[in-house]
Structures are given as structure tokens and as C-alpha cells.
Amino acid sequence: GDADVLRDGEGGKLAPKELDADEVVNIQFTSGTTSMPKAACLTHRSVLNNGKSIGDRMLLTHKDIVCCPPPLFHCFGAVLGYMATSTHGSAIVLPSESFNAEATLRAVQENACTALYGVPTMFISELELLASGAVPYEGFSQLRTGIAAGSSIPAALMRKLHDVLGLTQLTICYGMTETSPVSAMTTTDDPMWARLETVGKLLPHVEAKVVDLDGKVVAPDVRGELAVAGYLVMKGYWGDEARTQEAIRPDEEGKLWMYTGDEASMDQDGYVRITGRIKDLIIRGGENIHPLEIENAILALPSVTDVSVVGLPDPKYGEVVAAFIMPKNMNAGDEEKLKTAKEIKTWVKETLSPHLVPKYIFWADGWPKTASGKIQKFKLRETGMKLAEEGQGLYP
Structure with a gap:
């Protein structure tokens, strides 16, 4: 028993x-x-x-x-x-x-x-x-x-x-x-x-x-x-x-x-x-994308301290991938950010697949968190939508 x-x-x-x-x-x-x-x-x-x-x-x-x-x-x-x-x-x-x-x-x-x-x-x-x-x-x-x-x-x-x-x-x-x-x-x-x-x-x-x-x-x-x-x-x-x-x-x-x-x-x-989380899944052009998979890939880069990936609404695909990046160098200038963004996109494309490459890359020095230290993705999503509307986060 x-x-x-x-x-x-x-x-x-x-x-x-x-x-x-x-x-x-x-x-x-x-x-x-x-x-x-x-x-x-x-x-x-x-x-x-x-x-x-x-x-x-x-x-x-x-x-x-x-x-x-x-x-x-x-x-x-x-x-x-x-x-x-x-x-x-x-x-x-x-x-x-x-x-x-x-x-x-x-x-x-x-x-x-x-x-x-x-x-x-x-x-x-x-x-x-x-x-x-x-x-x-x-x-x-x-x-x-x-x-x-x-x-x-x-x-x-x-x-x-x-x-x-x-x-x-x-x-x-x-x-x-x-x-x-x-x-x-x-x-x-x-x-x-x-x-x-x-x-x-x-x-x-x-x-x-x-x-x-x-x-x-x-x-x-x-x-x-x-x-x-x-x-x-x-x-x-x-x-x-x-x-x-x-x-x-x-x-x-x-x-x-x-x-x-x-x-x-x-x-x-x-x-x-x-x-x-089923609610965190990003559905891009009918394909299910797991933020976790992309986060794990990006975290392997030495230039990145932490990352959180969310889906943002998109007229063409329904949703697209956005990555919030906490860079190793918090004081990075625009040139260094451009270099890191390119590195991230190339890395995800090569190690995972082109459709998982973030369309938007935003820089952050922290995330909105619950009192127990978990990331509140729904708040990040709102921030991402604002930034995208302002034309930020797009890198060649």
C-alpha cells in the first residue's frame, strides 16, 4: 500500500x-x-x-x-x-x-x-x-x-x-x-x-x-x-x-x-x-514555433546574457518571432548591437532553421517578472508590439 x-x-x-x-x-x-x-x-x-x-x-x-x-x-x-x-x-x-x-x-x-x-x-x-x-x-x-x-x-x-x-x-x-x-x-x-x-x-x-x-x-x-x-x-x-x-x-x-x-x-x-506553454506557442504561417527552442539556441552565444522570445502579430504570417536580448555588454553602441543582431540571426538560421529567425530583435536590461522570478511573457509581448509599431527592432 x-x-x-x-x-x-x-x-x-x-x-x-x-x-x-x-x-x-x-x-x-x-x-x-x-x-x-x-x-x-x-x-x-x-x-x-x-x-x-x-x-x-x-x-x-x-x-x-x-x-x-x-x-x-x-x-x-x-x-x-x-x-x-x-x-x-x-x-x-x-x-x-x-x-x-x-x-x-x-x-x-x-x-x-x-x-x-x-x-x-x-x-x-x-x-x-x-x-x-x-x-x-x-x-x-x-x-x-x-x-x-x-x-x-x-x-x-x-x-x-x-x-x-x-x-x-x-x-x-x-x-x-x-x-x-x-x-x-x-x-x-x-x-x-x-x-x-x-x-x-x-x-x-x-x-x-x-x-x-x-x-x-x-x-x-x-x-x-x-x-x-x-x-x-x-x-x-x-x-x-x-x-x-x-x-x-x-x-x-x-x-x-x-x-x-x-x-x-x-x-x-x-x-x-x-x-x-501552449499559450506561448508562436504560430507563424500555420507552423508551431516553440520560443524555448529559439531561446536555448541564442543563449549559447557568448555575447548574450539572457533572452526571451515572444510572438508578435503580423499581417502576413499571423505571428512572427521577436527576441528580447540582454546583451553581455550593457553599454553596447549601435554598431555593436547591429553586429550582435546579425550574429543572432545567422546563428538561429544555421543551427535551427530560417523560419525560426527572429524578425524583431529588441534590447533589454531586464524582464517584467512575477514575484517568484518568472518572466511575464504577455507583458513582453505588449512592449514588443509598441516597439514594432515605432519601427524598432528591424535589422538587415
Whole structure:
């Protein structure tokens, strides 16, 4: 039977508190990357067991010290941070009130942390501080594991986290607030390809399926929408029955499935690949374009620190590709920008394909982000439309 954390405690029992494991313990707001945040109702059983499964997969013990910069008002801090550590007797270090890359690195050094958590934007800032010499490169040798989540990890970043910070057992978590939150996760010894191309396999007691537009399950390695079932699915959105029924739908047997809005595929061995938010897909002349694919390609260029790709409306193609670029040299003049723009276009054309080349290239020193550090693409899209109307972003 299920090894349920709630029945797994050792030693003396607390006086009964008349609590029910299936009661809502946390009304957790979603990030709001594609729309207004919604309030997901999560239960004692869902967050506790999810935290336990995450810690198990990271091989956490009472000897681990986890540095957790992601906020506690988000599932990353609350469940991956607090629940995973408390169910394994590990220490948790909260470096600063809101994210601060220097405070995070110093917390690792001062507390001899063995694990480091973050979303890609956090890891990028930390690596920049080390590269510039702003924080001395010492006191990281005991780092072993950690979690990268929030959005997929570009290959170049993953390699740096291995080589520079020694996070050789870094795990990737995939999930959403509505599933308490993690449904799939890599292991500490998954091969490199699995960590770069996939989000690992499902956690115990979690089911998933990939379905087409008609709701039919697709074959392995075929893309469709990911749906998840099990103890981890929320009770619903607080005070919003209509949106709850849109997101959580029963199958013929009455089993409830949370439809994630993420496009994914699953292979024969159970590895899950996330190919993007269905809402973020760019449809250019009837072809589906995945922003992630273009972002990963552009990130491999040394002249680029970060990139975010969105679709902009276009009279001819319906939508076209626009890339917002954070250049390595923030003070680049027009000539250097022209050179970088040409380099980006040529690179995408050669490594991917001509129809994926950005029509627009805009320069930015940061993105509009949610409080949990995720990029708000819908706001970038609005900015891009304004800039395009002003005739900006077009390079030969």
C-alpha cells in the first residue's frame, strides 16, 4: 500500500487536533505568467507528501544544509524548500528577504550549504557575480545537489552550474501550483541528456497522460497537452467553480485530471519533455514555433546574457518571432548591437532553421517578472508590439 508520510511519524503522538488530512492547509496563488494569478486550494496530504517525495529524490538527509533563495509565498520555497527539508531533518537557510544573488552566495559560503535552489534567472545572476570576481570563488566545494525549477534550464547554464558550482547532482523539478506543485523530477544520477532535455520521471503515486486536442492519449514521443492525476491535484480554485471545471476534468472512470496548459511528450522509459506553454506557442504561417527552442539556441552565444522570445502579430504570417536580448555588454553602441543582431540571426538560421529567425530583435536590461522570478511573457509581448509599431527592432 501507499507509504503515507502522515502515518509514518516515529515516537510519541501529539494530542489529537481534529485535523483532516484532506482539509485545505494552503491557498496558494499561481505565478500569473499568462494571466491573472488564481488561488489554488492545497491540502495537508498533498503538500506534505509532495515535499517528502522531492526530498527523497534529492537524497536529502539530516546532514544536508539547503540554501533556498526562492520565496516562501511560492510553492518553491514552501514545499520544495520547507516541506522537503522538514520531512528529512535537513537544515534550510533563507539568505535574504527577497532575492539577492550576493546574499545567496555568501549564505552558501557561511553555512557550508550542500544544496542550492533557484530558477534559471537566479543562477545566471549568481554566476555573473562569481565571473566578475565580486564574490570570491571559495567555499562551494561541499555543494552537491539542488533544484532548478520554474522554467527549463538551458544547456549552457546547466554545464556552468556543474563546472563552476559543482552541482553535479542538481535535479530539475517540473510542476505547477495546482499540483502541490511537483509532478516530475530528475534523479541525482540521471544522465546528462535526461537533465538537459527532460524534467525526469513522475514522482511516486502520480499519474500523467499526454493528450491531443480531442482528449485522446497520444503515442510515446508525440507532443500534446500534459494532464496529471493523483493525491497532488488541488481541490480547486478558491471561489471560482468555472475555472476549476475548465482545469480539472474527470475521465470516463471519474478520475480527476488537472490539465496543465503545458505542451509535453513522454518517452517509452517515462521521461517527460516539456516543450512549452501552449499559450506561448508562436504560430507563424500555420507552423508551431516553440520560443524555448529559439531561446536555448541564442543563449549559447557568448555575447548574450539572457533572452526571451515572444510572438508578435503580423499581417502576413499571423505571428512572427521577436527576441528580447540582454546583451553581455550593457553599454553596447549601435554598431555593436547591429553586429550582435546579425550574429543572432545567422546563428538561429544555421543551427535551427530560417523560419525560426527572429524578425524583431529588441534590447533589454531586464524582464517584467512575477514575484517568484518568472518572466511575464504577455507583458513582453505588449512592449514588443509598441516597439514594432515605432519601427524598432528591424535589422538587415
